[in-house]
Every structure is written in structure tokens, then in C-alpha cells.
Amino acid sequence: MASTITYDQFEVYAKGFVALSDKVGDSWELRTTNSVPAVVYLVKTVTQVVETSDSKQRCSEYDSLVEEDLVEESDDATVQQDILQCHSSVRLEYHVVYSVSYEVPTLYLNASYTSGKSLAMNDIWKLIPSFYGPPTSAKWEILSQQDHPILNRPFYYIHPCHTATALSAVLSQPKDIPVIGATPESTNYILTWLSMFGPLVGLNLSLKYCNTIHSTAISK
Amino acid sequence: FKNGRQKLRMSEDDSVKKEVWDGKIPVCFTVDDRELSSSIKKTPEPCYMLVRRVTYFSMFYEKLEKLFAKETSAVVGDEMWLSSEEIPLKWHYPVGVLYDLYGNHLPWNITVHFKNFPEDELLHCQGSEPVKTYFVSKLKEADYLKHKLEVFKELTQEDTALLWHGFLQDQYSEFWGVNKKFMLNSRSVSEPFKSIPFCIYREGQPVFQKLIASVVAQSAAADNNKEADVQSQLQRKQTLEDLLRLYDSNLSFIQESGEHCPLVHVIHGIEVPLSVPLQWLSENMSYPDNFLHICIVPPKRN
Numbered sequence: 239m240a241s242t243i244t245y246d247q248f249e250v251y252a253k254g255f256v257a258l259s260d261k262v263g264d265s266w267e268l269r270t271t272n273s274v275p276a277v278v279y280l281v282k283t284v285t286q287v288v289e290t291s292d293s294k295q296r297c298s299e300y301d302s303l304v305e306e307d308l309v310e311e312s313d314d315a316t317v318q319q320d321i322l323q324c325h326s327s328v329r330l331e332y333h334v335v336y337s338v339s340y341e342v343p344t345l346y347l348n349a350s351y352t353s354g355k356s357l358a359m360n361d362i363w364k365l366i367p368s369f370y371g372p373p374t375s376a377k378w379e380i381l382s383q384q385d386h387p388i389l390n391r392p393f394y395y396i397h398p399c400h401t402a403t404a405l406s407a408v409l410s411q412p413k414d415i416p417v418i419g420a421t422p423e424s425t426n427y428i429l430t431w432l433s434m435f436g437p438l439v440g441l442n443l444s445l446k447y448c449n450t451i452h453s454t455a456i457s458k
Numbered sequence: 459f460k461n462g463r464q465k466l467r468m469s470e471d472d473s474v475k476k477e478v479w480d481g482k483i484p485v486c487f488t489v490d491d492r493e494l495s496s497s498i499k500k501t502p503e504p505c506y507m508l509v510r511r512v513t514y515f516s517m518f519y520e521k522l523e524k525l526f527a528k529e530t531s532a533v534v535g536d537e538m539w540l541s542s543e544e545i546p547l548k549w550h551y552p553v554g555v556l557y558d559l560y561g562n563h564l565p566w567n568i569t570v571h572f573k574n575f576p577e578d579e580l581l582h583c584q585g586s587e588p589v590k591t592y593f594v595s596k597l598k599e600a601d602y603l604k605h606k607l608e609v610f611k612e613l614t615q616e617d618t619a620l621l622w623h624g625f626l627q628d629q630y631s632e633f634w635g636v637n638k639k640f641m642l643n644s645r646s647v648s649e650p651f652k653s654i655p656f657c658i659y660r661e662g663q664p665v666f667q668k669l670i671a672s673v674v675a676q677s678a679a680a681d682n683n684k685e686a687d688v689q690s691q692l693q694r695k696q697t698l699e700d701l702l703r704l705y706d707s708n709l710s711f712i713q714e715s716g717e718h719c720p721l722v723h724v725i726h727g728i729e730v731p732l733s734v735p736l737q738w739l740s741e742n743m744s745y746p747d748n749f750l751h752i753c754i755v756p757p758k759r760n
Contacts, residue, residue, distance in 0.1 A: 338668055
């Protein structure tokens, strides 16, 4: 039995998840559209230093890395070259959006340099730990580009077709899914879902989330 | 006699499917003259093509690149993209959808670019892999909506290859030889789809999708004369009107003047009557990805 949720359930869990995020000091935000009816989605922005192969970006990034005190300015050309070759400061945006067709949350992401230019596909893949790294042809089937269903511009996303069946293996009994109208703390669904799919794109949940769930469970 | 009549009805439906498959639009591709390399003495000849409505422009990128790239200052690594009157064309929207939204006359004038790829607006499409992946993912989504993926799961690798090859090479019989499986359930029996795969497009808006069942139970108006089980079997086929009302319950929009105007909807350039059942539409007028792609367009000015 696949574990799908309605949009209304998604909205309840999303609001609850943001409350949890605030409690543990994570930075997830709830955004609401201006449309009628309004829909919500979740956003988290992270700045990270990652590997890059884009030489043009390296030059401009080096200056901003020095400014932010992330590297020491060096006159040594070899040192400069080493730094330039490896790392850049990148802004990662993660969005959790409800999929109407599959009735599950979907993870979208975009990555851009501080200049605003987007990361190339190959550099996005470098965000994925080698443990999860798929064979070359399969990568297109897991992560590819699509228009963000609300913002209507290109984002990378994880195909939701695997989500429902993958989740049903974890949430073995229907009662693991909180019913609608439950308290904001019962956010097992989005938390569980994110803990499964987030790591595929370098998004790891703080262990502090486990403590909040346990304490809520105990207090019930 | 009854079988003969059924066969006739079948072939009428098949002729609709074939007309949908064969629909073409004459296009005139011209390279962006701001990108012409300085050594070019005269503007290159435009390329005229009859493009199938049901395909994606990205299926022709390689051909266009071969024709035009050398006339421009394009270098290896530059990515091609198309525009119609300065509007970048989303390659993952079928050609027919793009024409219904943006095409203004025939032949449709489209500009070919190699520089300044608008990455905030267009998906990347380098090589043939992204188009095929996108097409297969739409097929999967459609079958998930119709049959919870039960039919797609049974397809062999050869089936998927035939679908893609038939679609790519304009081989109607090859394509429908496999595609007909998606019109039946996993036991190869004809049954209303659980949900109808559709997308509604409107200029400047994200794609609209919602769940809509093929049939719904007749409203259980109390009728003491009928047996309870007969009542429960009464089902109503949902129509195009039911679908469009999901998008806008009033089927109208408000013009700048404040005037209410009826929505104009087109599928494959045709204003399909609102009373047509969704099941029939889905089986006979879907695109090869098994989706009904519907455009909301401004009313024609008289």
C-alpha cells in the first residue's frame, strides 16, 4: 500500500515541520503563494563551499572567499591555484513542493554561485556523497531538471515516482501516518520523507530532530 | 451487424488518433542576426520545416545546429535555444502547445540562438538524453494517474524502445502497437482510467494540474423505486467542462476593461466541445506522452 497524502495533509505537516525546524535551530521557511486558492511549500537556503570545475567562477569566487575570511590571501601562485581548483562558495536552495499527480512531497533544488550563475549539472552531482552516487546513465533517472510547479522556472528535482513506494517500506503501518487535524508536532511524514531523500542531494537533517519527536511521543 | 457497427466506430476513433499524430505546423527557422559571425557576407537562408505538433523542438536541435552554428560566433559548449518574438520557447512543451500559445501566423517564425542561454527560463537540453528521459517520465506519470503504474511496470525494455523510436521517427503503427496497452488496465481489459492525465497551459503561468476521475458516482438522489445496488452502479462520465471548471469554476476571465469573457480552450488547435467525455478525449486526443495538453488562449479579436 503506497503512502500518499492529500494536499491538505501536506499543508498540515509542512506547518508542523517548520515549527520543528524552528525548535532545533534549522532554517526551513514556509512560503505561501498569492494564487487562489493559495498553496504552501517549504524552502531552505544554505551556503556551502563545494568542489567546482568552472574556471571562470573560480576567479571571482576566490576574491569573495578571501573577503569572507574563508581562505587566506596568498601571493604564492601555487597555493592560489590549489584553492581555485577545488572550492567555490555556492548558494543552495532546497524546496519541498507537493506533487499533485503522485500525491507526495517532491524535493527541488537549485545551486548558484554568488555571482548568480547556476551550477552545471556535473557540479550538482558532486554534491552527492559517493556512497549514493549512481552509475552514469542512471543519474538522469534520479535527478533532472523541471520547471518548479509554482515558481515556473528551472530547478533540479528528484523524481517523485519512487517516493510513495519507498516510503511505504518505512512507514509499515497506516497508523504511522498522522491523521489530519493532528497537532503540529506530528510531522513524521515530512521528516521521514526528508530523511530518506534529502541525503541524495547533500541535505542532511540534524540529529536534534530525533529528540523533538521522541519528546513529543513521550509527552503524549 | 452489431460487430460491423462497432468496427466502424473503432475506425472513426482511430482516424482521430491518426489526425492528431499527423498534425503539422510550417515553421521558418532563422538564426539571430546579432550572432552572425563578422566574416559572413550575407544572411544565411532560413530553414523551412513542417514540424509535427506532437513532437518537441529539442528533437530537431541537432539538425538546426548543423545548419546554422557555423554561420555564427557559436563555440563548443554554447547551448542552442529558440524564441518566438523574443519569448524563449520551453523545449519540454510540445510544439503544438507552443504554437497554440505563441504562434501568430503561418509559417511560424522562430529565431535560433546559440548565445546567452536563458537559464532562468529554459531547461538545459544537451544531447538527446534529456528529451527521451523527459518523454518517458511523462509516460510514467500518465500511467501512474490512469493505472497506478501497473501497465507501465509490465512493459519490456523493447516496448519502451519501440515507443520512443516510433515517436521519434514518426512511425505511427510502431508507436501505437505498444501505446494501446496504456488504454487498457493491467489485465488488458477496457476500464475507465482512475485519473485523467492533463496539463493546462496559459501564457505567463505555471502549468496547471489537478486530479480528476474519469467517472464519478451519480449523485445519490434518493429514489425509493430503484434498488440500492442499481443506484450505486450509476456512474457519470466526466466531461471537458468538468475538467475546465477545476481550472476556473466560472469558465471565464476578466479583461482589463472589467468585462467578463469566456475562456477559450484549445487542444491541438481545436476548440473541443465542452460536452466531450474525458475518457474518450484521453484515449483519442492525447499527445504521445498520454497527456491531454490544453491551452487557454485569448479570444480572437473580431
